[in-house]
Amino acid sequence: MHEMPVTQALLDLALKHADGRRITDVYLEVGRMSAIVPDSVEVFFQYLSEGTLAEGADLHFTIRPVEMTCADCGGEMDLSEWVTENPQVVMQQAFKRGCQCGGRNLRVSGGVSFGLVGIEVEDDGSD
Ligand SMILES: [Zn+2]
Numbered sequence: 001m002h003e004m005p006v007t008q009a010l011l012d013l014a015l016k017h018a019d020g021r022r023i024t025d026v027y028l029e030v031g032r033m034s035a036i037v038p039d040s041v042e043v044f045f046q047y048l049s050e051g052t053l054a055e056g057a058d059l060h061f062t063i064r065p066v067e068m069t070c071a072d073c074g075g076e077m078d079l080s081e082w083v084t085e086n087p088q089v090v091m092q093q094a095f096k097r098g099c100q101c102g103g104r105n106l107r108v109s110g111g112v113s114f115g116l117v118g119i120e121v122e123d124d125g126s127d
Helices: 003-018 038-048 087-097
Strands: 023-031 058-064 067-070 106-110 114-121
Touching: 003 023, 003 038, 003 114, 023 038, 038 058, 087 106
Parallel strands: 023 058
Antiparallel strands: 023 114, 067 106
16 A cells, blocks of 8 residues: 555645645646556545645546657557556567567656646635
8 A cells, every 4th residue: 555655745745835725636647557546546635635725625637558668769669559458468468569660678668657747726715
């Protein structure tokens, strides 16, 4: 359950950005390879934000697909057809297929991130 400390860090960051204003929305980016489960983040966020200015804020997740780059030609693999698959399956398929150039020296180049993209705060302290 590594989402707990991760969510705490994210909440701290959001509160810092909010600078004393009430947070209404939190925007997050989650890579398919990040091993972060949005549902868990949501649960922890509700729990951890209780009594803070982020209590009741809506979380919005943008899921980033797995991206792989060929080290031989620098080309990006097109993995869009497997975007809904388990990331492990996507990687297996990518390695099986190899790059268009015939190279199999593939690297994960995207979809590993998890982080805060932005927040929305209430206009003024009217509650
Ligand atoms: Zn290539």
